Amino acid sequence: MLGNSGVGKTALTNQFVGREPNTEALPTLGIEYGFRTVPVQGMDLRLRILDTCGQERFKAIPPQYYRRAAGIMLVYDVTSRQDFSGLDGWVDKIRDIAGANVTIMVVGNKKDLEGKRAISNSR
Numbered sequence: 001m002l003g004n005s006g007v008g009k010t011a012l013t014n015q016f017v018g019r020e021p022n023t024e025a026l027p028t029l030g031i032e033y034g035f036r037t038v039p040v041q042g043m044d045l046r047l048r049i050l051d052t053c054g055q056e057r058f059k060a061i062p063p064q065y066y067r068r069a070a071g072i073m074l075v076y077d078v079t080s081r082q083d084f085s086g087l088d089g090w091v092d093k094i095r096d097i098a099g100a101n102v103t104i105m106v107v108g109n110k111k112d113l114e115g116k117r118a119i120s121n122s123r
Helices: 009-017 081-085 087-098
Strands: 031-040 043-052 071-077 103-109
Touching: 009 031, 009 043, 009 071, 009 103, 071 081, 071 087, 081 087, 087 103
Parallel strands: 071 103
Antiparallel strands: 031 043
């Protein structure tokens, strides 16, 4: 999970790995781990989910972790045009560090704040 601070990476990670939601979550410092086992073609695949910090002062930490990632979920807040505009910079950084072959999934988060949406659903 990558993205700016406050976009909801921890909430998505907690939901995916089956942890209880935490409405009073503090910003992630460094890296938090979560695990989930999913069936893939008759085998159980154990996924390690890394919830990375988005704060500027910790930006040097995540690259060492996503250098060998099989896939990256790049999260932005749909109520923030600034978060959406920063996606290109994130993709460039990911490609520089993880390579051109890493799979990147872009996820708009905070859909429940529909009245504050700054990024439309249209293509």
